[in-house]
Amino acid sequence: MKRIVSGGAMGLFASSKKKAAARGRDLFTEAYRQAGVNVQILFRATDLYPVYISSSFERVFSVEPERMEDDVETLFRFVVEADRPRVKNEIMQWDRKKPLETYVLYIMPNSGEEKLFRLRFTNVLEGTHILMVAIDITTTHAKVEQAISERDRALAMAQDRTDFLSQMSHEIRTPLNGIKGMISLAMQHPDEKSRVIDDLTRADELSSYLLTLINDVLDMSRLNSGRTELEAIPFDIRVVATEMEYMFALQAKDKGLNYTVSCEECPDHFLIGDKMRLSQVIVNFISNALKFTPKGGDVSVTFRQMRANDNTASYVIRVHDTGKGMDPCFVSRIFKPFEQEDTSIARHYGGTGLGMPIANGLVELMGGQIVVDTELGKGSDFMAYISFEKAKSEQVEYLERQRETLELWKESSNSEIEYNFERRRFLLAEDNEINAMITTEMLKIRGAEVDVANDGPVVVDMFEKAAPGTYDAILMDIQMPTYNGWEATRRIRALDLPEAAIVPIIALSANDNAEDARAPREAGMNGHVGKPIDFNELKAQLAAASAEKRLRRND
Secondary structure, three states: OOOOOOHHHHHHHHHHHHHHHHHHHHHHHHHHHHHOOEEEEEEEOOOOOEEEEOOHHHHHHOOOHHHHHHOOOHHHHOEOOOOHHHHHHHHHOOOOOOOEEEEEEEEOOOOOOEEEEEEEEEEEOOOOEEEEEEEEOHHHHHHHHHHHHHHHHHHHHHHHHHHHHHHHHHHHHHHHHHHHHHHHHHHHOOOOHHHHHHHHHHHHHHHHHHHHHHHHHHHHHHHHOOOOOOOOEEEEHHHHHHHHHHHHHHHHHHHOOEEEEEEEEOOOOEEEEOHHHHHHHHHHHHHHHHHHOOOOOEEEEEEEEEEEOOOEEEEEEEEEEOOOOOOHHHHOOOOOOOOOOOHHHHHHHOOOOOHHHHHHHHHHHOOOEEEEEEEOOOEEEEEEEEEEEEOOHHHHHHHHHHHHHHHHHHHOOHHHHHOOOOOOEEEEEOOOHHHHHHHHHHHHHOOOEEEEEOOHHHHHHHHHHOOOOOOOEEEEEOOOOOOOHHHHHHHHHOOOOOOOOOOOEEEEEOOOOHHHHHHHHHHOOOEEEEOOOOHHHHHHHHHHHHHHHHHHHHO
16 A cells, blocks of 8 residues: 655654754753863964864863963963973974874862863864864773773782682692502502501592592682672670580690680670681681691680670680791781692691681681781791670570580580490481492491481481481481482471480581581581591581480470
């Protein structure tokens, strides 16, 4: 169908287009004027007399155009003094065959603010005049500078990551090669029992180092990427002190060290913060102190409140040792990844070189600071200065109960603290056949009995049907097919059985980090042990959980 438009209608349409175009020009002109970014001045070429000055000149430079007409030097009077000779020299030497572009820093007369302008001089009107256009690029320049700075920072971070990955690759390959080598050697001499045991022992030590390294690398990666989040939960700092005391007491005793933990000056001990991350920092300090202190030496841990107000309490946590100390020159590098004082340190004492960078990153995340005081041959002091929010009154009851649990554990016999696996019966929830076989055999070697459930519903059903007191504890894998260990724990805790609320449940997870360790607690578990299982850690977790079970049973 042919479309017909009357002449009158077409005329109206054309008129509307013209009006719209005119209005657009007006809007652009007004916007351009209000922006005040561009300033134009037309000079006479012979004597640089300004024959035209745009209306934006006064608004931008805070100078009346009349002053420019009387004195062309006015334009340069507000240029920063250091720039004046350069700009004038460039103009004087300009051959006018092609535009001249330069940059100048102006000081605004009224505000004293510095602004950066791009000046462009062009020969116009057949060389009789010069057109100067001044453009305020202060904001643009700042954005460019920021972009360049961010680019440089990103490049530096990328280089740091490349260096870190390169170093990490080397660090990981070293124990892997050792493990493979030791296993190969053991297979070469299957009939020489003592030699096989020696080779496998070394392979086991290397695998423990590799696991520590991988965990440290993951922690370091989370810190560097900003993915580490701190919890704000109530805790008793005296409980942290007691845990540090019992966690390292046997290790210190075996090494012949005098090991003490003190929390006597802690009036505001109910606090809010990330107890797990705080413990991680202190554990790193203590581990290093025990490692570098020879037999007969001293390692002391002191928790002390420095000051407080109505809402917060500031603490210093100090770990002192009488070990080998450090060269003060090395202290500035101690928080860099993979740094050790010399290569003999790694060979003699072990360690990944990541513990201190992680500790420093965590303390900084808490808003605190680590201070190191050391003297070569005399020992070291590592001090973490951290402020905590005080716990509210309604949170104190829970913390008092937690403290009672720990005191009960503390007062228990040594055999109970060490947790004897003999004649204990465990319900192991593990869907991976190889993991189930290894864990079962390791428990049986220690004299325990084990029943295995390969899925969440199975472990709940087995516990529900068992006679009361059948199981001393449940070892719960987190990742299972039908529903995970957290859900299985919630369902067990919800059962209408006397033992359901108090049976110790320990999470077993390959994701051995602080974030993954919190979720099991929230689901009702008593503790968390990473895979592969460290049986010393499992014993400590079971001992604490058993003490808590007795306390709850007595209520």
